[in-house]
Amino acid sequence: MAIVKSKLLKQxxxxxxxxxxxDLEKFTNIILGEIKNALKRGDRVELRGFGVFSTNIQKARISRNxxxxxxxxTPQKKTIHFKMSKDLFKKLNDEEQ
Known part of the structure; x- marks a missing residue:
């Protein structure tokens, strides 16, 4: 199940x-907006204990329908890459810390 913004705000x-x-909604919008802006500029976003967001460039290519x-x-485009932190990996896999 995915978490949507309204459920996040409720929690x-x-x-x-x-x-x-x-105020919580403004706070959430500011954080998400700053993450979007940083990725748009090509910067890397690191959230300690959660993971790292970065952009990759997918080269232009000839694909097939x-x-x-x-x-x-298919033109060149940017994609978002996410790498989870070791802490998050351990929590997801029920490993002791």
Whole structure:
């Protein structure tokens, strides 16, 4: 199950009842916006204990439409790469720390 922004905000408001929901929403929007802007600039985003977001450049290539078999030019594009931290890896795999 994926977590959506509204569920994240609900969990934050449940865990931190002293904060107003609109403040938590602003805080979340600022953090996500800064991550987006940093990736757009080509910077690396490191969240200690969680992981690292970075961008990779996928080269332009000639691909094939699987339905028709027709050759299609695919332009160069940026993709997001995520590498989880060792702490997160251990938590996901129930290893003792």
């Amino acid at each position: 934050l408001s449940d865990n931190y009842p002293n904060f107003l929901k609109k 699987p339905k028709t078999g027709e050759k299609v030019n």
